[in-house]
Amino acid sequence: MKVSYSALLPLAVCATALTLSSCNDSKTATAAETSSPTREVMSGTAAVAAEEDSAAANTAAPDPASIPASKIADAATITARPQVPILCYHQIRDWRPRDSKGAKDYIVPVDAFKKQIQMLADSGYHTVLPDQLYAYLATGAPLPAKPIMLTFDDTDLDQFTVARPELEKHGFKAVYFVMTVSLGRPNYMSKAQVKQLSDEGNVIGSHTWDHHNVKKYQGQDWVTQIEKPTKTLEEITGKDIKYFAYPFGLWNPEAIPQLKQRGMVAAFVLAEKRDPQDPLFTIRRIIASGYWSPRTLHNSIVQSF
């Protein structure tokens, strides 16, 4: 497959996808807010942070491969479980004059990011990782109080240099969906940085080789976009790569058996509906917009999941 220049600039293409489809939730909630106190504590629905010492808050979760098929719930049961909020971030950096209006949904300024993460911590959220989410969805295993998953797409360097230390302050872990074509390029993470994230207890997932739309794959594309990148990431991390995020959040039913065949146990879309047949391969996320105050983010979390 030929690599187009635009494929190396996922931000630009992502922004196109946003206007085309999927991210209606984030779109409607994007209206900029003026009032944003430095620290906002959002009281959630049921759970309280006091439970944080409970065993459920432990990040240990079984490997999905160790869960017997007989223990895995049917699609209707999985779909009926309350969704865990999942946020999707791309670039964490201050806006530049040339950033388009649409791109700013994907570029969260550093201070806005810090305030968003601080709000999550102050509100008692606990980050969970994909094995925990899988065990919860598949078997009903307990999760910590106020669970949330933080995901970072596209391998941008500022995810390592800016987001990582910020998450560390709060003991938060995250999932990094890596596009392997970018590894080691300027402004993208290196293999060593990806390994470090993995070693520090974060999860590395696959986001294809060069961000082409999964709906268009044929034949060898599955090897180029899924098989080889998965192997690369497994070599880098020394761990199995089991989770996948569809570029632009775009998927089709034909992709799911292809992903399963190549070792994936769950896959992540954006804000559109889940597949009633296979909710584990269409787990929803919302893009945490660069326009959002902590309060807007909180409202979006509550309304979208």
Ligand SMILES: [Zn+2]
């Ligand atoms: Zn992407």
